[in-house]
Amino acid sequence: MEFNENQTQTIQAAEPAVAVAKPELINGSHAVIQSLIAEGVETIFGYPGGAIMPVYDAIYDYQDQVNHILVRHEQGAAHAAEGFARTTGEVGVCLVTSGPGATNLVTGIADAIIDSTPMVCIVGQVASHLLGTDAFQETDVMGITIPITKWNYQITYADEIPEIIAKAFYIAKSGRPGPVLIDITKDAQQKLMTKPFAHKKCEKLISYHPRLAPKEDQVAAAAKLINQAKRPFLFFGHGVQIAKAEEQLIKFIEKTDIPAASTLLGLSSVSVDHPNYVGWLGMHGNYGTNVLTNQCDLIIAVGMRFDDRVTGDLSRYAKQAKVVHIEIDPAEIDKIMKADAPVVGDAKIALEMLLPLVKENNHEGWRAEFKKFDVIEDQKITQPELAPTTEKIKMAEVIRTLSNKTKGEAVIVADVGQHQMMTARYYQFKKANSFITSGGLGTMGYALPAAFGAKVGAPDREVVAIIGDGCFQMTIQELGTIAQSGLPVKIIILNNNFLGMVRQWQQLFHAKRYSFVELQNPDFITIAKGFGINGHTCSARENLNDSLDTMLASDKPYLLEVLVEKEENVFPMVPTGACVADIRLE
Amino acid sequence: MTSYTICVFTENTIGILNKITTIFTRRRINIDSLTVSETERKGISRFTIVIHHESREAVEKLVRQIRKVIEVLAVFGYLNDDIVYNEIAMFKISTPIGAKPLDIETINKVYKAWVVYWHLTYVIIQKTGTEEEIFEFFDYIKPHEILEFVRSGRVAVSKSPQTLVDYLPEAEWEYYQ
Numbered sequence: 001m002e003f004n005e006n007q008t009q010t011i012q013a014a015e016p017a018v019a020v021a022k023p024e025l026i027n028g029s030h031a032v033i034q035s036l037i038a039e040g041v042e043t044i045f046g047y048p049g050g051a052i053m054p055v056y057d058a059i060y061d062y063q064d065q066v067n068h069i070l071v072r073h074e075q076g077a078a079h080a081a082e083g084f085a086r087t088t089g090e091v092g093v094c095l096v097t098s099g100p101g102a103t104n105l106v107t108g109i110a111d112a113i114i115d116s117t118p119m120v121c122i123v124g125q126v127a128s129h130l131l132g133t134d135a136f137q138e139t140d141v142m143g144i145t146i147p148i149t150k151w152n153y154q155i156t157y158a159d160e161i162p163e164i165i166a167k168a169f170y171i172a173k174s175g176r177p178g179p180v181l182i183d184i185t186k187d188a189q190q191k192l193m194t195k196p197f198a199h200k201k202c203e204k205l206i207s208y209h210p211r212l213a214p215k216e217d218q219v220a221a222a223a224k225l226i227n228q229a230k231r232p233f234l235f236f237g238h239g240v241q242i243a244k245a246e247e248q249l250i251k252f253i254e255k256t257d258i259p260a261a262s263t264l265l266g267l268s269s270v271s272v273d274h275p276n277y278v279g280w281l282g283m284h285g286n287y288g289t290n291v292l293t294n295q296c297d298l299i300i301a302v303g304m305r306f307d308d309r310v311t312g313d314l315s316r317y318a319k320q321a322k323v324v325h326i327e328i329d330p331a332e333i334d335k336i337m338k339a340d341a342p343v344v345g346d347a348k349i350a351l352e353m354l355l356p357l358v359k360e361n362n363h364e365g366w367r368a369e370f371k372k373f374d375v376i377e378d379q380k381i382t383q384p385e386l387a388p389t390t391e392k393i394k395m396a397e398v399i400r401t402l403s404n405k406t407k408g409e410a411v412i413v414a415d416v417g418q419h420q421m422m423t424a425r426y427y428q429f430k431k432a433n434s435f436i437t438s439g440g441l442g443t444m445g446y447a448l449p450a451a452f453g454a455k456v457g458a459p460d461r462e463v464v465a466i467i468g469d470g471c472f473q474m475t476i477q478e479l480g481t482i483a484q485s486g487l488p489v490k491i492i493i494l495n496n497n498f499l500g501m502v503r504q505w506q507q508l509f510h511a512k513r514y515s516f517v518e519l520q521n522p523d524f525i526t527i528a529k530g531f532g533i534n535g536h537t538c539s540a541r542e543n544l545n546d547s548l549d550t551m552l553a554s555d556k557p558y559l560l561e562v563l564v565e566k567e568e569n570v571f572p573m574v575p576t577g578a579c580v581a582d583i584r585l586e
Numbered sequence: 587m588t589s590y591t592i593c594v595f596t597e598n599t600i601g602i603l604n605k606i607t608t609i610f611t612r613r614r615i616n617i618d619s620l621t622v623s624e625t626e627r628k629g630i631s632r633f634t635i636v637i638h639h640e641s642r643e644a645v646e647k648l649v650r651q652i653r654k655v656i657e658v659l660a661v662f663g664y665l666n667d668d669i670v671y672n673e674i675a676m677f678k679i680s681t682p683i684g685a686k687p688l689d690i691e692t693i694n695k696v697y698k699a700w701v702v703y704w705h706l707t708y709v710i711i712q713k714t715g716t717e718e719e720i721f722e723f724f725d726y727i728k729p730h731e732i733l734e735f736v737r738s739g740r741v742a743v744s745k746s747p748q749t750l751v752d753y754l755p756e757a758e759w760e761y762y763q
Contacts, residue, residue, distance in 0.1 A: 150656065208656045
């Protein structure tokens, strides 16, 4: 059948009347923001630049749905995202440009992978036709971040964005959490998607299957060892907080009456008041926990990875003990310590499965042995630190006074060094999920931005950053971020004009050759005031109480500088390469 | 030092080679040979990586670290007895006028090697086999002057009756074409 001209025209004219209106197609940048919103993201920590400009242009349209916080350096964005993730258990999100923007994130990403912190970093990249040409601000961030991300992916087509972002969030948060980096070329941000935007949360991947529920036979084998043990000792780590397993952990130690000690990142999972809590482990941990590690007959390790700062010399570490290792990452099993009963799975589920299988027990005698060491530690170290006869204020006094004033319930964000160890020792954590610090990477400069991120994540809790004078100057510019937000982050600088921990090592192991550890510091209070943050310096013991009260009473960000004793050392100490049982008290 | 063959099945994505090899680099483990190709299943690549190591425990830990890479579907570590394996080598051999002629019968029948290209002044011989077999032939052919020698990485399949799909997550795995 042939159409004549008129008929053809009639058909064409009829088309618009029956056609369904085409859905509006959005560009890649809008897809990025809409995907983030679909993933429940409310806050982004970021810094704009050329290669991420289209996404920043899109954010402008979504300001009522997404809160963007402008940091002062991309490293600050990464640590703030970490602080946010650590208080909320949700994924922290960073948004930065290519090249230097991306490389500035690297320290924070490395920190997040080793401390199992969920983070999604969205990074702008030069246009895809420029890839590999050494274009302006081009860097191979994919290559750079392979060893420090849980997963990374480069997007070159706008259509990929929703699926890849969904995948990124699933990978970052599930199993053992970690940082994910998505590199998006500028053209992928600018071009329209070829299909209507649709974001579907990722719940499963073909090649990635984190095991949450452990195998029953593994749990049964662990329970058998636990029930047989005469001197069992439980170590809990960061995995307990990640799994939100604090309640199950307490039920477990109460039913079995097993003494429990924390790793650095496990601190606060169990209140210091709990009768089964015996302290923390490792290089500057407690005396009894370290010595008795070499006398227990069973270690039950929950969500911890036997870091070398915990074990000291492995050839002389807990050789007498069998090991039950509850851990979500199978690669951690047998990596450092051979496990007699590995339990691969989520700490909460594993403890729930173990609970009915373990017998009620009484280990009062065994627990009492820890007390004997506590008495010695108290006499030789704790009391002299808390009630010193020296003129200068000691770090421990500041921390313990803060602990008393906040009833052990504040979110404490410690930087890295002596003040960090003192915080771990002297802050008496009473509430779960209260200690945030860079454990694995030991990143100086972590605390100021992380505390800010923590406050964004937990606005109703008191957040106090405890920072050394050296660390403070590594990310000092984030005072600007804090000031601009107005969020009442409290900052304590313990100022000894030294890189204190390095100085301590130089004193103890390098014949007091203090090589480049003394700092000529600026006037921190004037600097804070320059940013619009109030503060004051406390240099006398009699003013410490009032100083802390003033800081805590402030409803704005506040900086308290405390001038502390210059050459103070952190004890107890297991020197590197020494055996945990040879822990030094002086 | 024991020879280990590590077979890694991955999604076929850009950058996966770097993600795998950086795990060896970081642990200061040298890769003796590495062969990658798509498997009989669409979108799945197979890495065959040969290393020498004195500690089986260290190799087991390495395998677990490789398994952590998100795109990795399965990883296996094998001893030589567990697998059937081969390499391919090519020898460019000088054959100038007046030189001692090649003994093609020995090359074919004894060494199972084949001349795959003839030129006026050289030939190219292809030999497949294990590393030992290839180097036996190397010693035999050396007097003829080797102009070029190249050897591939090892390819290997396990002697286990299980197939690749047995190790993969449940899905419809299409054949490669």
